[in-house]
Amino acid sequence: MAGAPKANAVVGQSGGPTAVINASLVGVIEEASKHPEIETLYGAVHAVAGIVKDEFIDLGKLSADELEQAAASTCAALGSSRDKPDEEYCAKIFDVFKKRNIGYFFYIGGNDSANTAHIINTMAAKADYELRAFHIPKTIDNDLLVTDHCPGFGTAAKFEACALMGDDLDNRALPGVKIDVIMGRHAGFLTAATALGKQRDDDGPHLVYFPERGVSMEKFLGDIEGVYKKLGRCVVAVSEGICDSGGVTWAKKLAEGVESDAHGNIQLSGTGALADFLAGQVKDKLKVKRVRADTFGYLQRSFAGLQSDVDVREARWCGRHAVQYAMEEVSGSVAIKRVAGGKDYKIEIFRTELKNVAEKTKPLPDEFINADGNGITDAFVEYAMPLTGGLPKTCYLGNYPRA
Amino acid sequence: MAGAPKANAVVGQSGGPTAVINASLVGVIEEASKHPEIETLYGAVHAVAGIVKDEFIDLGKLSADELEQAAASTCAALGSSRDKPDEEYCAKIFDVFKKRNIGYFFYIGGNDSANTAHIINTMAAKADYELRAFHIPKTIDNDLLVTDHCPGFGTAAKFEACALMGDDLDNRALPGVKIDVIMGRHAGFLTAATALGKQRDDDGPHLVYFPERGVSMEKFLGDIEGVYKKLGRCVVAVSEGICDSGGVTWAKKLAEGVESDAHGNIQLSGTGALADFLAGQVKDKLKVKRVRADTFGYLQRSFAGLQSDVDVREARWCGRHAVQYAMEEVSGSVAIKRVAGGKDYKIEIFRTELKNVAEKTKPLPDEFINADGNGITDAFVEYAMPLTGGLPKTCYLGNYPRA
Numbered sequence: 001m002a003g004a005p006k007a008n009a010v011v012g013q014s015g016g017p018t019a020v021i022n023a024s025l026v027g028v029i030e031e032a033s034k035h036p037e038i039e040t041l042y043g044a045v046h047a048v049a050g051i052v053k054d055e056f057i058d059l060g061k062l063s064a065d066e067l068e069q070a071a072a073s074t075c076a077a078l079g080s081s082r083d084k085p086d087e088e089y090c091a092k093i094f095d096v097f098k099k100r101n102i103g104y105f106f107y108i109g110g111n112d113s114a115n116t117a118h119i120i121n122t123m124a125a126k127a128d129y130e131l132r133a134f135h136i137p138k139t140i141d142n143d144l145l146v147t148d149h150c151p152g153f154g155t156a157a158k159f160e161a162c163a164l165m166g167d168d169l170d171n172r173a174l175p176g177v178k179i180d181v182i183m184g185r186h187a188g189f190l191t192a193a194t195a196l197g198k199q200r201d202d203d204g205p206h207l208v209y210f211p212e213r214g215v216s217m218e219k220f221l222g223d224i225e226g227v228y229k230k231l232g233r234c235v236v237a238v239s240e241g242i243c244d245s246g247g248v249t250w251a252k253k254l255a256e257g258v259e260s261d262a263h264g265n266i267q268l269s270g271t272g273a274l275a276d277f278l279a280g281q282v283k284d285k286l287k288v289k290r291v292r293a294d295t296f297g298y299l300q301r302s303f304a305g306l307q308s309d310v311d312v313r314e315a316r317w318c319g320r321h322a323v324q325y326a327m328e329e330v331s332g333s334v335a336i337k338r339v340a341g342g343k344d345y346k347i348e349i350f351r352t353e354l355k356n357v358a359e360k361t362k363p364l365p366d367e368f369i370n371a372d373g374n375g376i377t378d379a380f381v382e383y384a385m386p387l388t389g390g391l392p393k394t395c396y397l398g399n400y401p402r403a
Numbered sequence: 404m405a406g407a408p409k410a411n412a413v414v415g416q417s418g419g420p421t422a423v424i425n426a427s428l429v430g431v432i433e434e435a436s437k438h439p440e441i442e443t444l445y446g447a448v449h450a451v452a453g454i455v456k457d458e459f460i461d462l463g464k465l466s467a468d469e470l471e472q473a474a475a476s477t478c479a480a481l482g483s484s485r486d487k488p489d490e491e492y493c494a495k496i497f498d499v500f501k502k503r504n505i506g507y508f509f510y511i512g513g514n515d516s517a518n519t520a521h522i523i524n525t526m527a528a529k530a531d532y533e534l535r536a537f538h539i540p541k542t543i544d545n546d547l548l549v550t551d552h553c554p555g556f557g558t559a560a561k562f563e564a565c566a567l568m569g570d571d572l573d574n575r576a577l578p579g580v581k582i583d584v585i586m587g588r589h590a591g592f593l594t595a596a597t598a599l600g601k602q603r604d605d606d607g608p609h610l611v612y613f614p615e616r617g618v619s620m621e622k623f624l625g626d627i628e629g630v631y632k633k634l635g636r637c638v639v640a641v642s643e644g645i646c647d648s649g650g651v652t653w654a655k656k657l658a659e660g661v662e663s664d665a666h667g668n669i670q671l672s673g674t675g676a677l678a679d680f681l682a683g684q685v686k687d688k689l690k691v692k693r694v695r696a697d698t699f700g701y702l703q704r705s706f707a708g709l710q711s712d713v714d715v716r717e718a719r720w721c722g723r724h725a726v727q728y729a730m731e732e733v734s735g736s737v738a739i740k741r742v743a744g745g746k747d748y749k750i751e752i753f754r755t756e757l758k759n760v761a762e763k764t765k766p767l768p769d770e771f772i773n774a775d776g777n778g779i780t781d782a783f784v785e786y787a788m789p790l791t792g793g794l795p796k797t798c799y800l801g802n803y804p805r806a
Binding site: 293 | 425443458459460461462472473483484568570572575576577581675678682699701705706707708798799800801806
């Protein structure tokens with residue numbers, strides 16, 4: 001392996017924002033400043049879309065205060081993009097890279113972004129262009145392969161847990177059926193996280209439905225009826241990617257002319273249609289009067305001022321490690337290995353090949369879903385709880401002995 | 404005025420939960436323990452609905468730790484109710500009050516709850532039943548008369564501000580038109596609070612629509628088009644109670660057979676219909692491709708782990724003062740007076756008559772709404788910011804000079 005080239009570097013943030021994608025950016029910036037091989041570190045404004053338009057800022061000019069403020073701030077400070085570069089698009093990227101003497105490319109994103117880094121890296125190799133391309137994992141969906149978990153998930157999991165802890169108390173105060181539709185596309189990790197804050201036996205969510213398990217409307221309504229008869233109320237968390245028994249998403253069945261993005265993804269978020277449909281079914285079929293449905297929407301990935309400190313720290317480490325790996329290797333994706341769980345929770349960071357992560361998705365594992373397919377297991381709590389950095393305690397007095 | 408009777412007391416929590424309604428409950432509990440006139444303090448489980456079923460817990464049995472956990476916990480720890488007692492209902496309440504020798508009634512809630520306290524108090528006087536009835540203000544809508552602001556609003560305002568700070572950064576990262584539908588029924592305070600976190604000139608929400616100002620679909624779409632042409636994106640906050648120019652709520656126009664509660668209130672929350680309708684209008688009429696709409700729903704009043712410390716403190720004071728006033732007076736509603744603003748923000752608490760608060764609502768004052776009816780004024784920021792206990796700072800780098 002030849003030594004790391006003396007060249008400029010580009011870092012970009014791609015796909016849906018998270019609460020800690022800026023922490024990874026700051027990790028790249030602070031580590032890059034330590035390596036004289038990296039001359040100027042450019043931030044690509046709006047990811048690949050900005051690169052082809054030659055839209056960069058000089059990240060070396062940020063003060064230490066600005067870096068700390070960035071690390072604490074939600075969403076992509078450089079702007080993002082959902083463009084999926086094809087060969088022509090990549091040719092434009094190379095033109096800009098050559099012009100600016102770019103030898104390092106750091107791309108923070110999900111599996112689509114890992115794929116983008118992979119394509120650009122492969123094309124660079126073919127064109128004999130010396131480029132070191134690294135992917136830094138980021139997704140609230142937590143659906144990347146190889147890594148134990150993804151930066152961004154811990155904070156989003158904390159959001160879901162806090163949301164359902166509050167929503168369950170709200171439902172205790174004013175009982176009825178409450179349905180919450182949760183992000184996560186075709187992976188159920190975030191939906192599973194809604195149950196992390198359960199503290200009492202009868203705490204909700206009482207039912208949790210994952211995209212990994214097809215569920216018929218009959219079972220869905222039957223489950224709700226069972227809980228409602230027992231508790232006089234029922235809180236349900238449903239993944240936006242929930243499928244019927246045949247594997248077709250309910251959202252797809254509902255969708256009429258909905259848009260899809262450049263990656264062929266159907267719009268699942270930013271509409272209340274699925275939640276309202278489900279609430280209507282419960283009202284009509286089960287004759288429950290008070291039925292409410294919320295779609296948590298973009299708050300789940302962007303809410304300001306809420307971060308898991310564990311998540312922030314790990315995201316920053318991932319950014320730093322990407323730069324360290326780039327001094328030794330020509331490409332890779334940064335991954336997290338859990339070396340101890342529970343109260344001794346500890347991780348190590350390692351490098352994997354881009355192709356191991358690109359375009360692939362990891363579903364919620366079977367051992368995290370209960371036998372009925374409508375709840376989580378203790379194994380999931382053990383897996384996810386440390387990532388949240390801890391949850392608040394709540395109080396409910398209505399179960400206390402009557403005076 | 405005769406001295407305070409030696410008797411038992413009841414406290415209840417009514418209407419929609421807030422993040423600090425339990426802080427008021429704890430204020431009542433800790434103050435009641437100091438006054439030997441109050442023998443046993445009962446908590447009514449599910450408010451008046453629990454009283455008529457004789458469902459009480461003994462709040463004197465809670466430990467100091469339990470009290471602190473309750474004060475920090477969102478939602479109504481005793482459970483709530485939306486029942487509106489009529490004469491027959493009140494007769495049942497008196498039966499229970501007599502049986503349990505209740506001489507004090509503390510009711511934490513909004514204007515409907517103040518009215519409930521007022522009715523019960525009036526009926527008690529007629530029946531020559533010695534009862535001291537006090538209302539403790541609570542509503543995220545902030546629409547009570549007399550008081551400067553309502554406990555519960557400060558935290559909800561913080562939630563809205565943090566939500567829109569994040570949502571605006573999300574919209575910067577992936578531009579388009581984003582519409583957020585905000586709670587508050589027919590008062591625009593919460594919707595106005597969405598704009599409290601604006602830090603940069605081009606920060607969103609760029610447009611804010613209040614129930615206090617009728618707006619035509621033409622103006623709504625024209626405003627959005629104007630911002631979108633200038634910035635290439637637009638973030639809009641819309642009150643769930645938004646009306647057309649004729650004063651009819653858009654939700655009512657959309658509603659087909661929606662339920663209304665015992666107070667005649669139409670269901671405005673817990674459905675995404677209004678947001679989806681507005682997004683559809685923007686897509687169809689303005690031909691904007693990326694349009695998203697979120698309805699924030701019950702998260703706004705129940706999210707766990709988020710409190711304004713100012714709000715918690717004031718809510719607790721209001722609870723304490725209600726008990727203090729009950730030692731001197733036979734009825735009243737607790738109210739807040741602002742004696743200093745800005746950095747010197749300071750309040751005092753005083754008593755007002757129940758009838759001054761019962762059933763009445765306060766709209767968002769004219770001086771808090773801009774001339775165009777689509778944004779807030781500096782006066783609103785000055786009014787509301789101290790109540791949030793402070794907001795996080797965010798970071799956006801995409802406006803920095805190009806390198």
